[in-house]
Amino acid sequence: MPEPKPNPWPAPLPYAGKNEVRFHNRVFVHFSGCDYFRLARDPRLAAAAKKTLAETGLNVSASRLTTGNREVYLQLEAALAKFFHAGAALIVSDGYLAPLAAAQALAGRFTHAFVDERSHNALLDAARMLDCPVIKFPHRDAAALKKLLQKCGRNARALILTDGMFSGDGAVAPLRAYLKILPRPGLILVDDAHGAGVVGRTGQGSLEHAGVGRERIIQCGTLSKALGAFGGVVLSSVAVREQIMAHSRSFVGTTPLPPPLAGAALASVKILSRDTARRKRLFANLSWLRTRLRTAGWEIAETPGAIVRLPDLSDAEAARLKKNLLAAGIYPPFVKYGAVARGTFRFVISSEHTRAQLNKLAGVLGHFISTAR
Ligand SMILES: Cc1ncc(COP(=O)(O)O)c(C=O)c1O
Numbered sequence: 001m002p003e004p005k006p007n008p009w010p011a012p013l014p015y016a017g018k019n020e021v022r023f024h025n026r027v028f029v030h031f032s033g034c035d036y037f038r039l040a041r042d043p044r045l046a047a048a049a050k051k052t053l054a055e056t057g058l059n060v061s062a063s064r065l066t067t068g069n070r071e072v073y074l075q076l077e078a079a080l081a082k083f084f085h086a087g088a089a090l091i092v093s094d095g096y097l098a099p100l101a102a103a104q105a106l107a108g109r110f111t112h113a114f115v116d117e118r119s120h121n122a123l124l125d126a127a128r129m130l131d132c133p134v135i136k137f138p139h140r141d142a143a144a145l146k147k148l149l150q151k152c153g154r155n156a157r158a159l160i161l162t163d164g165m166f167s168g169d170g171a172v173a174p175l176r177a178y179l180k181i182l183p184r185p186g187l188i189l190v191d192d193a194h195g196a197g198v199v200g201r202t203g204q205g206s207l208e209h210a211g212v213g214r215e216r217i218i219q220c221g222t223l224s225k226a227l228g229a230f231g232g233v234v235l236s237s238v239a240v241r242e243q244i245m246a247h248s249r250s251f252v253g254t255t256p257l258p259p260p261l262a263g264a265a266l267a268s269v270k271i272l273s274r275d276t277a278r279r280k281r282l283f284a285n286l287s288w289l290r291t292r293l294r295t296a297g298w299e300i301a302e303t304p305g306a307i308v309r310l311p312d313l314s315d316a317e318a319a320r321l322k323k324n325l326l327a328a329g330i331y332p333p334f335v336k337y338g339a340v341a342r343g344t345f346r347f348v349i350s351s352e353h354t355r356a357q358l359n360k361l362a363g364v365l366g367h368f369i370s371t372a373r
Contacts, residue, residue, distance in 0.1 A: 013331070015041065018352050021331055028331035029357045031347040034167070036198055036306055037278045038352040039228025044271060045264040052263025059258050065245065068255060072262045077233075079269040084196070084204050086214060086235035090244055091265075093257050095193045095222025097250055098232035099126035099161070102189055102218050104248040105240065106159065107131045110186075112152050114145060116162040116173065122220075123161045123191050130159060140166075142177035149181060157185055164192030164206025164219065165199055168346065170305025172199065175210040175217065188217045196235075197226025197272060199304045203279055209304055223257075227272070229265035231257035282306055282351035289349060289358050296366035310345040310365075321345065321368050328364045 013030070016022040018038055021030045039045055052072055062068035073091060080089035092101050103126035113127045117136040127134040138144045140162075149158055160182060162173040172195065178188055192205040196219065200208025203226070207217055218240055223231040234244060244251050256262075272278070286306050293300050299311055313321065318334060325332040336343040347361065 019350065019354070019357055023331055026329075028326070028329055029353075029360065030331040030333070031308075031349065031353070031361065032331065032333040032335075034194060034225035034348060035228050036226050036282060036348070036350055037228065037272070038350055039226075039268050039271065042228060042268075042271070045228060045267050048267035049260040049264040053260040056259035058260065060255060062255060063252060064256050065252055070259050070262075072259050072266065073256060076262045076266045076269070079266055079273075080233050080235065083269050083273055084219070084235050086219070087237040088235070088241040090234045090236070090241045090251070091223070091256065091262065092232040092234065092251060093254050094230065095191075095220070095224060095232040096122045096125075097254070098220035098222070098234050099123050099189055099191050100129060101232075101244050101248040101251045102220060102234050102236070102240070103127065103129040104250055105243040105246070106187075106189075107247070110157045110159040112156055112158045114148060114158060114160045116140065118166060118168065119161060119163050120167075120191050120193065122193075123163065123189070126189065126191075127161055132159075140171060140174055142174050142181060145178065146181040149183070156183070158182060159186065160188045162188070162190060163194070164190045165195035165209075165305040167194045167305070167307065168344075169301055169309040170303035170307035171301070172206045172209055172304050175206060175212050179212055179216060182216070184216075186216070190217055190219050192219050193222040193225060194305060196221035196233075198279070198282070198306060202276070203272060223261070223265040223268075227265055227268040229268050230261040231265055278351045282349065285351065285353050285358060286349045288355070289347075289362060292358075292362035293365055296362070297369045298365065306349045308347040308349060310347075312342065312344055317372065318343065318345070321365075324364050324368055328360060330361055330364060 013021040016027045019029055020027050060068035077089040092098050099122050107129055108131050110132050113130045113132055113134045114137050115127050118139045137148055160178055165172050195206035197203050219235040221233045223229045290300050322332040333346055335346050
């Protein structure tokens with residue numbers, strides 16, 4: 001008899017409350033996923049999706065450039081452009097496709113592409129579409145990038161690709177420094193899947209956080225994290241949007257996201273535009289937890305994103321902490337993903353976590369470090 005293959009899937013984690021999941025028939029508080037404002041199960045998004053479903057059906061079954069365009073897509077793009085103060089917004093089927101669609105439109109315009117070494121896979125794949133050499137640069141290191149740019153010669157036309165907010169630890173890209181060292185007509189392509197809607201004074205993302213304009217930056221985002229819906233968006237000038245519509249194979253040749261999801265995303269943009277208290281709650285939660293953990297003795301980086309990453313632990317320590325968290329009713333967010341291939345504890349904070357839930361987490365982590373010394 002052949003050996004049964006091990007199941008490659010993590011256990012399903014159905015929601016069991018606003019901040020809870022069901023795992024092996026028990027309910028645990030969770031600090032994972034990127035539904036930062038818990039909008040994914042907000043009844044207003046569900047109602048908007050239902051209404052759009054009744055009006056449009058589930059799917060348009062065609063490219064937007066043939067018979068697949070709908071009013072709700074245009075409304076969503078107008079709302080996104082307004083929220084992010086961008087010249088234009090173009091929605092694409094998901095967040096992964098957003099930088100790819102932009103890069104396909106930009107192919108042939110650049111002599112060199114520079115990608116932050118810890119960029120998301122979406123950017124690594126996007127860089128391959130540019131038809132130019134792709135060079136990785138050290139993570140968030142503007143000085144190292146400057147040296148690499150200087151080696152390219154006077155006629156170089158460079159594109160820098162970077163995450164806006166890095167989901168591993170919540171750090172942001174130094175966009176202002178990059179703009180300073182990037183000779184014209186160079187551009188920056190930012191994957192702001194985690195920053196858009198979250199960081200910056202009004203939630204416009206890593207550009208607003210860095211205090212830089214949009215003239216030389218294309219910002220890509222997802223509608224599935226802060227916005228709690230689904231889909232991707234490219235925020236750019238009208239000219240770049242037109243180039244994507246004309247030249248991007250992945251835009252021209254795909255069915256757009258289902259209209260009900262666009263309806264839900266539109267409801268979400270309206271909520272986030274009005275309800276600024278959510279962002280205040282998110283950062284108050286983050287700051288409260290970080291202070292408690294530092295007081296307990298943890299070294300926790302001060303990053304702009306709503307992520308608390310623990311310092312790396314040995315395998316034995318990680319196993320013990322997982323056990324302690326589970327015993328306290330907290331699902332252990334130990335991630336092995338992308339740049340954190342070795343595995344690390346990464347707690348994603350939400351505006352809707354209660355103080356009691358944060359207190360429980362701080363208690364477990366405080367006890368762990370006091371007994372580890
Ligand atoms: C940095 C980054 N870019 C892109 C994506 C892809 O977005 P989506 O899930 O909407 O395809 C993700 C999703 O996890 C992400 O973290």
